[in-house]
Amino acid sequence: MATEYTFPDSAAKTAAAAPAPEKMTISMGPSHPSTHGVLRLQLELDGEIVTAADPVVGYLHRGDEKIAENMTYNQFVPYTDRLDYLAPLANNVAYAIAVERLAKLEMPPRCQAIRVLICELARISSHLMGLGAFGIDVGAWTVFLYTFTEREKLYRLFEELTGARFTTSYTRIGGLARDVPDGWLGRVGAFCDQFLPRLEETLALLTRNRIFLDRTAGIGVIAREDAIAYGLTGPNLRGSGVPLDLRKDRPYCGYEQYEFDVPVGTRGDCYDRYLCRGEEMRQSVRIIRQVLKNFPGGDWYARDARKIFAPPKDKILTSMEELIQNFMLVTEGPQLPPGEVYFEAENPKGALGFYVVSRGGGVPWRLKIRSPSFCNLSILPKVCVGAMLADIVSLLGSLDFVMGECDR
């Protein structure tokens, strides 16, 4: 005798019988493995679908801008490290260039070349971390371990150059903390040579991976107009099809001498942003190789900026005038003229801007940090609506933000 099986009613029939589904509000974060730091997302869920999202930021607001009003320009450099703490050297460079614009200082070629070099190494480091975190979020633990191995090699390079693994505090107003050590450039070249095959190996784990594609292709689409209207910058903007890269369009620090391509996406989904970051790493290696090939000699600081950059140490310890100069610089800070400037650099996360308002002296009157992660996150209330909860995780990973920068 055949048993007849009955199956549950279809969802529509059940819904007609049951009352309207109640929405649930859950708080994703601030302590959550996938929120990349202390981001809190208040999500209103209808089952699995998000109907509203309200990001709550500020859990890492440390008061950097108020601190800047109470520090000399050089004393503030360690605080810039901790903004985007995945690429501290890039923040250092952006801040130094902004303040140097106020002082109307042009850096000599060697200083600029070193700055470009460290910015691109920082870009590789940041994208590797973004890739690793993105991989972990969507379930690829191996990618995280591979990228962190490469990052450890970068850390060794940074440590040799600056003394710290990350949180480098390497730039000063008017130059750098020290020149590159002997043999460091050769080691950077060796790193790049061994890095490219490893990068391909790591990306190969994800790029044609069925599971990764399912989780990222077509997910979290940001339209071109939205990306511009919400002030997105960096790979998030380029993934949506806007070919804006400040290194090419508003070159600074000698970037105009180097040839490189800027990857631009087409669909604006998580997958495009992932591909943009992967390609940017290859282009960074291309830039580094060009810098190494024509590395200029000469000064690594602005030699004639008497009231801004400290004289050489041996002079300070032996000559009276340099001693006094150093004393004034340390106690009162680099003396800058009154005025205001705004400078944006193409950081790995987007366009990091510094708006420096000076009333003269060594301490800024107001320092506003325009944070790319802050602006990138502002699009979340729009993009999260209609996505499923698991897609939110992919979206957050692909936006690649850092709360230290967002909250300052």
Add this chain to the structure above:
Amino acid sequence: MVSANTELAYNSKIEGDVVVSRLDAVINWIRANSMWPMPMGLACCAIELMAVAAARFDIARFGAEVMRFSPRQADCMIVAGTVTYKMAPQVRRIYDQMPSPKWVIAMGACASTGGMYRSYAVLQGVDRIVPVDVYVSGCPPRPEALLDALIKLQTKVSREPAARQLFRA
């Protein structure tokens, strides 16, 4: 790790299949060597915490590889990063949700004392809101420093009067 710990000595000819030891020693040995951290990764120190969990420094050697983000399943909360006043109640809530025995490692200058952020928004040390067992200095501490802190915590745990606490109501 081989140690000349006579409390754990075992002679199969005498004891057969029975190990005789002090309860304290066994409980502390288990707790110390399988310390599951709850990473309260707030800022830059979280990146060094991830580096400790990654392949080069490998916290798995010490039994602490299982980073449990659910406080109910964790032993030790590693506060890595700056604790702001906005975040402080959440840190305390999560600490309260951890079942005892629980320990706290304050990793980095910001978690220990507020670090270089002497400002209106930063809690000047996470020990103002949770009791801390080990402080790690550094900004950020090197991964080796965090591993050293973990070893210090293991030493501290191995000295605790575990049996007495277990049988207390």
Add this chain to the structure above:
Amino acid sequence: MTATPDAAALIQERFPQVAGRPSGDWPAFNVPADQVLAVLRTLRDEGGFDVLTDITAIDAGPGSSPRFTTIWHLFSTAGHTYVRLAAACAADAQPAMPSATGLWPAANWHEREAYDMFGITFAGHPDLRRILMWDGYPYFPLRKDFPLAGLETELPDPDVAAETAAKVRAAPLMGGPFVAAPGTTLDEAEPRAGDQSWTERTEKPR
């Protein structure tokens, strides 16, 4: 739309009463508060400045009038240039400014931050609440009369505050930031740190 938008020419033509503002780099303009939205709209629609990069404010200090100046930075994706607009807020005690959220959704969070840090209310903002500090925080931190160390207040969560007896306390600055305010020199050539840590009495929680 021209390839390199000329903000200065456009503004001179449309808004002749808008004055230039001394700037270290990009063209900058001082705009009266009631014309700000019109100028922003013109720059966006006809000037080609399609990106709102930043909104912030400057506090000139409690003695000055006008005290708060709101600053907008716009960027043009076609011409790759910036323009800066500055408008003084009318009232010094409770500064207010029209909101640009109707022109760019990006203004939403920037204006919330300016409100949070300075207390400038933006008329027409859909959801003006604090963004970096918690909702019940009673002060505006970036105002010049607010000290860097902060002022004592309650923790955001009353349950935790009751459980741990912790409060938002002023940070120990050991005698204050040892820098000269802009335009002055240091009073002492070698300032000494105040011995604050030894005198601090705090109960550690259980």
